[in-house]
Amino acid sequence: MQIDILIIGAGGAGLYAALSTIKENSDLNVAVLSKVYPTRSHTSAAQGGINAALANVDPTDNEEIHTFDTIKGSDYLADQGAVKYMCYEAPKIIRAMEHMGLPFSRLNNGKIAQRPFGGASKNRTCYSADKIGLVMLHTLYEQCIKKGVKFLNEWFMLNIVHNGKRVQGITAINISTGEITFIKTKAIIIATGGHSRVYWGYTSNALGCTGDGTAAALRAGLVLKDMEFLQFHPTGLRKSAILVSEAARGEGGYLINSLGERFMSKYAPEKMELGPRDLVSRSIMMEIREGRGFKDEEGREYVHLDLTHLGEEKIKERLPQIRELAIDFEGIDIVKEPIPIKPTAHYAMGGIHTNIKCETPIEGIYAAGEAQCVSVHGANRLGGNSLLDIVVFGNIAGKEAVRYVKATNFEKGGEEKLKEDIEFIKELMSKESKEHLGDLRAELGEIMFKHFGVFKNEKEMQEGYEKLKNLKARAYENLAVEDKSKIFNLDLQSTLEFFNLLDIADVLAFASLQRKESRGSFYRDDYPKRDDENYLYHSMITRNSDGSFNYEKGEVDLSLYAPAERKY
Missing domain, CATH: 1.20.58.100 (Fumarate reductase/succinate dehydrogenase flavoprotein-like, C-terminal domain)
Incomplete structure (x- = not known):
């Protein structure tokens, strides 16, 4: 099998990359390979929203403030040029998806609604009730079908094959037949998502978030960057660790300890429940550590997320999925009772090292989305920036892959890996x-x-x-x-x-x-x-043939803002 550009992963990054390649050159042989059907990808689990400085709610918001909020939220480990690019692209890409038919929630004047989110100084998060990831994924998939994108559904990538300079292809297994195949490619885009399933049983991630592309990149000798940084979302359901969106706090939810206190006043007196995720997660665990949490009959410790004061009408309109999840997995109606929550492993800031063009050091290998680390999130991601990241850099990866394959041929060899x-x-x-x-x-x-x-x-x-x-x-x-x-x-x-x-x-x-x-x-x-x-550096790691690791320090782009103490 020969394919010009093979996109591995059919979540938001992979689908946007596919649309980008078709837009750039519809004559190329492009395919998306995915171990699940595209609409089953983990992007569908994103609930809260996607950030863009549209200034629909707060007219003082702009791309520069979005850039600063993101850099501050990253604890100054994000590469600032990449952050600026992402934030300035945000309004354009939101409007592009709006024109595709993405059903955003609206203000009374018809503009896209924007809610407050953790670590953000303005109401910047565009949303669709609490199902933004689901509607975004379906919208992008519909566009891919409309444009004639080819899909290899229920295929599983095994390994990436290259000759030390250029990509040759991948090995993959067709799940429906068991056949193992070498697929020769001119370029691949790794968009396989995150790896929080390493915290099996303690994660909000779907069963399929197993870091397949990241692990294959490690085996192929590519650089992994900032792998020590994995975000714990503050609010996972007590029993299942399923995500309770930041939208719940964005709409006004309170975090309450066993003494009945809104304890975030001690840790983030200005932002309270809307502090950055790293701070809020640590604060919850500190309350539990110091004996101010709750404990159920099975010994699980937690605090409460109280939404009862919001009222049934607002919950039905803004947080319907969260209500369903709480009923199904905790037996609790959030209109009447607080939700028992605890931090849950949620998002990988680290991943495959790329430059701002999504290029890796091996020609023809690109990465986008959560599998990639171009470092727009640094040491901590702000809520609403992940969906933005995947479409902005999915778009770039598609364009750059087209530019590359137009000037190159298939590399010989690679079949021996099969x-x-x-x-x-x-x-x-x-x-x-x-x-x-x-x-x-x-x-x-x-x-x-x-x-x-x-x-x-x-x-x-x-x-x-x-x-x-x-x-x-x-x-x-x-x-x-x-x-x-x-x-x-x-x-x-x-x-x-x-x-x-x-x-x-x-x-x-x-x-x-x-x-x-x-x-x-x-x-x-x-x-x-x-x-x-x-320690103000990126950790850059490759693996040797004997399983040992090489560790190097990568420079952080500090071209816009000097590091300062974070206060919320």
Whole structure:
């Protein structure tokens, strides 16, 4: 199979990249490869909104203020030129999606409505009730169908193949047949999303958020950047860790401890519940740590998110999905009762290192969306900037890939990787499993949450890293695919995803141990202060053939604003 541009992943970044390639050159052979149907992608889970300085609610808002809010929110680790580009592109890309038919919520004057969000100084977050990701994904998919984009649905990427200079293609498995194939490409765009499933059982992410593209990039020798920075969203449901959108606090929700206090007054006296996510998550965990949380009969600790004062009418209009989730997963009607919540692993700021054109050091390999780290989020992402990131850089990746393939040919070779992957899967299918996948995944989640959670320290992380090494060795030694069939073998897919998670956990733990400071989402009890003198840099990691890591320091673009203390 030969494809000019292969986009891996069919979420917001992948679909916008596909539309961008078609717009630039409709004669190219472009396809989107996805392990799920596009409308099942995790973009659909985004609830709160997408940021753009439209100034529809606050006429004093502008792109420069959006840029500063984002840089401040990043704890000054974001690359400021990239942030500025994203924020200045935001109004244009919102209007482009509006013209596609995206059904934004509206003000009485007909303009797109904008709500307040955490870490933002203005009402900037455009929304569609509390289902913005769902309607955005469907709108983009409809446009892709309209434009004739080809889809390889239910295909799973195994590995990226290149010759050290240019991409040659990928190996992939057709889930519906079990056939393993080498797909020759001129360019690939990795848009496979995040990897918060390393916190299995403690994450808001869907089952498929297993960092497949990021892990494949690591194996292919590409640079991963800032992998120690993984954001915990403040409000996950107590039992399931499913997300309760920041929209709930944007609409006026209160965080309450067991003493009945709105405790954010102690941590962010001006912004209160709408402080940045890293600060709010730490504040919740601090309340629980110091005995001011609630505890249920199963020992789960949490605080309350109270929306009862908003009234039924406002909740029905602005937060209908949150009400449904609370009823389904907690048995609580948010009109009448507060929601039991706790922080949940939510978003990966780190990922595949690219420049602002979405290019990696290997020609023809691009990345976009949560899998990418162009570093517009730095050490902490602001709510509403992730959907913006995926469409802005999905758009760029598509354009740049077209520009590249028009001037290049298919590279020779690469098929030898197919033989390796066939042998690896054959071995997985032939041996008997000595441990169960479900048990190992749960163990991974427990290790990550306990040792690399909201609060970290040297002792806990060192212990966790040793446990991870042991788990990885056991998995490769003992784990096998129990289902021996070829067609729709989801046991095989889940096993391959777990190996990807182990690669991600390995590099995340290693990166965490190198940073001896606290910055944004990364907080250490033993180094509680930010240290700009020694740690204001991007961690840049590659893996050697023996499994060890190379660690380098990447310069942070500080061209606009000098680092300052964050106050909210």
